[in-house]
Amino acid sequence: MQAPKLPDNAPFDPAYRAWLNGYLAGLVSTGEGLELDIDGSAEPVATQPSPSTQDGVGSGEDIDLDEAAWHDMSLPLDDRMGLVAEDAPLHHHLMAAMAQQDCGQCGYDCKGYSAALSSGEETDPGLCVPGSAKTRKKVKALLETSATVNSATAPPAAEMPVMGYAKNHPYMARLKSVHQLNGQDSPKETVHAVIDLKGSGLEYSPGDSLGVYPRNSPGLVTGILSALNLDAQASIALKDGTYTAHEALSVLVDVTCPSDEALECLAQSATRPADREALEAIAEESLDDSPLDLYDILSRYPSARPDAAEILHRLNPLRPRLYSISSAYRQNRDEVHLTVAAVRYEAEGRQREGVASTFISDRATGKPLPIYFQKAHDFSLPDDDGRPIVMVGPGTGIAPFRAFLQERVHRQATGGAWLFFGNPHESTDFLYRDELEACMDEGVLTRLTTAFSRDGAEKVYVQDRLIEQAHDLWQWLEAGAHIYVCGDATQMAAAVHDAFIHIIQKEGKYEKADASDYLAALSKTGRYQRDIY
Numbered sequence: 001m002q003a004p005k006l007p008d009n010a011p012f013d014p015a016y017r018a019w020l021n022g023y024l025a026g027l028v029s030t031g032e033g034l035e036l037d038i039d040g041s042a043e044p045v046a047t048q049p050s051p052s053t054q055d056g057v058g059s060g061e062d063i064d065l066d067e068a069a070w071h072d073m074s075l076p077l078d079d080r081m082g083l084v085a086e087d088a089p090l091h092h093h094l095m096a097a098m099a100q101q102d103c104g105q106c107g108y109d110c111k112g113y114s115a116a117l118s119s120g121e122e123t124d125p126g127l128c129v130p131g132s133a134k135t136r137k138k139v140k141a142l143l144e145t146s147a148t149v150n151s152a153t154a155p156p157a158a159e160m161p162v163m164g165y166a167k168n169h170p171y172m173a174r175l176k177s178v179h180q181l182n183g184q185d186s187p188k189e190t191v192h193a194v195i196d197l198k199g200s201g202l203e204y205s206p207g208d209s210l211g212v213y214p215r216n217s218p219g220l221v222t223g224i225l226s227a228l229n230l231d232a233q234a235s236i237a238l239k240d241g242t243y244t245a246h247e248a249l250s251v252l253v254d255v256t257c258p259s260d261e262a263l264e265c266l267a268q269s270a271t272r273p274a275d276r277e278a279l280e281a282i283a284e285e286s287l288d289d290s291p292l293d294l295y296d297i298l299s300r301y302p303s304a305r306p307d308a309a310e311i312l313h314r315l316n317p318l319r320p321r322l323y324s325i326s327s328a329y330r331q332n333r334d335e336v337h338l339t340v341a342a343v344r345y346e347a348e349g350r351q352r353e354g355v356a357s358t359f360i361s362d363r364a365t366g367k368p369l370p371i372y373f374q375k376a377h378d379f380s381l382p383d384d385d386g387r388p389i390v391m392v393g394p395g396t397g398i399a400p401f402r403a404f405l406q407e408r409v410h411r412q413a414t415g416g417a418w419l420f421f422g423n424p425h426e427s428t429d430f431l432y433r434d435e436l437e438a439c440m441d442e443g444v445l446t447r448l449t450t451a452f453s454r455d456g457a458e459k460v461y462v463q464d465r466l467i468e469q470a471h472d473l474w475q476w477l478e479a480g481a482h483i484y485v486c487g488d489a490t491q492m493a494a495a496v497h498d499a500f501i502h503i504i505q506k507e508g509k510y511e512k513a514d515a516s517d518y519l520a521a522l523s524k525t526g527r528y529q530r531d532i533y
Contacts, residue, residue, distance in 0.1 A: 098135055190341050208376050211373070239313065322533075342357045389418070401419055416446040418476065421448070485531070
């Protein structure tokens with residue numbers, strides 16, 4: 001069914017008319033909420049209010065925070081903050097300060113995280129990973145200047161979570177095996193990790209993520225102990241108990257990116273004025289975009305030697321890392337699979353390693369591994385197995401789509417499935433190639449479009465392939481296809497988003513702003529979902 005459009009002379013401003021056109025397209029795709037008038041035109045059963053342009057319309061709690069004007073990742077932080085009414089509840093301000101991506105890396109969506117901070121249920125203000133230092137500082141400032149906790153809107157106290165389903169109650173699993181996915185001489189190092197769940201009773205769904213508690217690199221821990229002239233077995237009293245120095249540095253604190261508070265502590269302890277001034281400047285800027293770790297700082301500024309317990313107390317906790325699950329529970333009831341890119345690089349004359357990625361790839365096999373499952377935030381297969389799906393997942397972004405395809409085999413899904421996958425080289429970086437080609441042969445995967453960026457004279461990425469397939473993709477959209485995107489938020493996801501706007505604009509004959517609203521409406525109806533990080 002062709003999506004209806006409002007005529008250009010409809011009594012609405014252009015932006016709202018475009019939004020309604022997109023909304024109607026979403027409703028037509030789901031077959032819900034529309035009745036055909038006698039002349040064949042489509043009308044909504046219930047009217048949809050215009051998205052609010054300001055916070056605080058009506059009472060402070062009348063607005064839908066997911067629809068608030070400031071819940072827009074394209075707006076700079078200062079602009080988002082300016083859209084929140086001064087007398088709005090604390091959690092409105094907190095949510096506006098966040099990265100707005102609803103990526104789930106904090107363990108919530110943005111609305112849930114802001115509510116948990118506001119109520120005091122969550123005490124860590126530094127969980128917004130995409131938000132980086134600017135968001136973290138704004139959130140901390142809001143919490144510090146708030147006179148009272150907004151208990152009127154605080155969520156009810158949560159029940160004790162089941163072990164394995166909450167970050168504070170992990171399940172102790174075991175890493176069964178790790179094997180390399182890339183071929184020899186590949187510029188990347190991607191591993192497939194299999195974690196044993198036998199006897200755990202834990203279940204998961206396609207689109208869910210797995211939280212993994214890592215350990216810091218032993219070499220880095222040893223270097224820090226030496227720089228602090230600290231015995232590995234020395235007792236360190238922290239707020240939740242007493243540990244050996246080696247235990248604390250290995251599993252409790254983040255030593256790869258010293259917190260602003262830790263840098264301030266180091267600056268205050270420095271006996272040389274030059275060291276103090278340099279550390280104060282670093283603390284002001286933060287180390288979020290710097291390769292410097294605690295060992296670098298201690299080596300570079302030798303006069304900064306605070307009490308060991310004090311510096312460890314000021315470091316951020318070593319937080320779990322979230323990975324998109326690359327297996328379907330119904331086909332792997334005793335296991336959960338991950339697709340992990342091992343991070344290694346050189347900086348400041350030293351080899352660096354990703355904390356969790358190299359822990360999984362190098363050191364965790366056969367050992368206890370604390371894990372927990374995090375349910376997907378709006379990233380799941382359609383209930384109707386006859387719905388076509390379009391999946392865009394370059395690199396490790398393929399992970400949830402491997403799970404999707406396994407689940408669709410179990411459910412005998414009949415809707416088409418189209419995967420766009422990209423990586424540098426076909427010969428070494430075509431992850432799960434045999435599995436994907438088998439899915440094509442069996443009809444589980446209808447179309448497979450690849451973009452190997454370094455194999456030709458010009459670099460070609462998944463967004464380029466999307467635009468090349470614009471006509472067919474538009475036909476899939478018109479047939480009700482659901483779009484899924486998984487991977488890097490800063491570059492790939494933004495480029496793919498723009499590519500879909502271009503496709504809708506070109507093939508649907510929309511103005512650019514209208515095409516953007518059309519895509520936003522698909523998102524609101526659950527037909528455009530992203531798992532980005």
